[in-house]
Amino acid sequence: QVQMVESGGGVVQPEGSLRLSCAASGFTFSSHGMHWVRQAPGKGLEWVASIRYDGSKKYYADSVEGRFTISRDNSKNTVFLQLNSLKTEDTAMYFCARWTSRGTPDTGRYDLWGQGILVTVSS
Amino acid sequence: QSVLTQPPSVSAAPGQKVTISCSGSSSNIGSNSVSWYQQLPGTAPKLLIYENNKRPSEIPDRFSGSKSGTSATLGIAGLQTGDEADYYCGTWDTSLSGFVFGTGTEVTVL
Numbered sequence A: 001q002v003q004m005v006e007s008g009g010g011v012v013q014p015e016g017s018l019r020l021s022c023a024a025s026g027f028t029f030s031s032h033g034m035h036w037v038r039q040a041p042g043k044g045l046e047w048v049a050s051i052r053y054d055g056s057k058k059y060y061a062d063s064v065e066g067r068f069t070i071s072r073d074n075s076k077n078t079v080f081l082q083l084n085s086l087k088t089e090d091t092a093m094y095f096c097a098r099w100t101s102r103g104t105p106d107t108g109r110y111d112l113w114g115q116g117i118l119v120t121v122s123s
Numbered sequence B: 001q002s003v004l005t006q007p008p009s010v011s012a013a014p015g016q017k018v019t020i021s022c023s024g025s026s027s028n029i030g031s032n033s034v035s036w037y038q039q040l041p042g043t044a045p046k047l048l049i050y051e052n053n054k055r056p057s058e059i060p061d062r063f064s065g066s067k068s069g070t071s072a073t074l075g076i077a078g079l080q081t082g083d084e085a086d087y088y089c090g091t092w093d094t095s096l097s098g099f100v101f102g103t104g105t106e107v108t109v110l
Helices: none
Strands: A003-007 A010-012 A018-025 A033-039 A045-051 A058-060 A068-073 A078-083 A092-100 A109-113 A117-121 B009-012 B018-023 B034-039 B046-049 B063-068 B071-076 B085-093 B098-101 B105-109
Touching: A003 A092, A003 A109, A018 A033, A018 A092, A018 A117, A033 A068, A033 A078, A033 B098, A045 A068, A045 A078, A045 A092, A045 B098, A058 A068, A078 A092, A109 B034, A109 B046, B009 B018, B018 B085, B018 B105, B034 B063, B034 B071, B046 B063, B071 B085
Parallel strands: A010 A117, B009 B105
Antiparallel strands: A003 A018, A018 A078, A033 A045, A033 A092, A045 A058, A068 A078, A092 A109, A092 A117, B018 B071, B034 B046, B034 B085, B063 B071, B085 B098, B085 B105
C-alpha cells in the first residue's frame, strides 16, 4: 500500500524542540525528493523544507531557516524534520509530501501526502 | 505570506462551471509549471493537476488546468457537492529556491 505516515507531533513550550518523522511504504522512497509542508489553523499551505532523493541538497523557507533541519534515512524509508527554537507561530499541521518531477524542479509536484501531524507551541 | 494570489472564494450551482485564477511572477509561474491541489475539510491536500494541464489518472476530466505567462487557471466543470473544498495552486520559485503556494480558494456549491 502506497502511503506515508507522520509521527512525533505534540504540545511543546516556546523555545522547545520536536522531531517529526514520516515513514513511507509501497514505493521506491530513495527515488523521490521529500518535502515538509505546514498549515496553521485556519490558514493556507506553507512550504517548509525539502531534501533531494539522495540527501545531497536541502532547502528551507526563510521562516524556519536556522531553526529546522530536514534529513532522511533511505535504508528506513523515512524523512525527518527537527524543529528547534520553536515559536508560537510554528503551531500548525505538518504534512510530509512526496516530490515527483521529470528531473528538474520546474516540473515538480506533490503527488502523495501524509495525513499530517499536529504541532502546538504554547506555554 | 503567499506569493501566488488566488480569489478567496468562488461559488456556483450544481452542474455549472467555476474557474479559479492564480497570479504569480516571472520567477515562479512565468518559468515553472503549475500544479493544483484540492483539500477537503479536515484532510490532506490531493493533487488535481500537474505540469499546468495534466491530470493524474484518477482525477476526472471535469478538472482542467491552463497557464499563460505568469498566471494559471483551474476549471471545474459539472460542479458537484463533493467538490466543496479549498483549492491551492503551487509552483517552484526559482528566486526563492522553494515551492510556493497560492493563497487558496474556497469553492462553494450553491
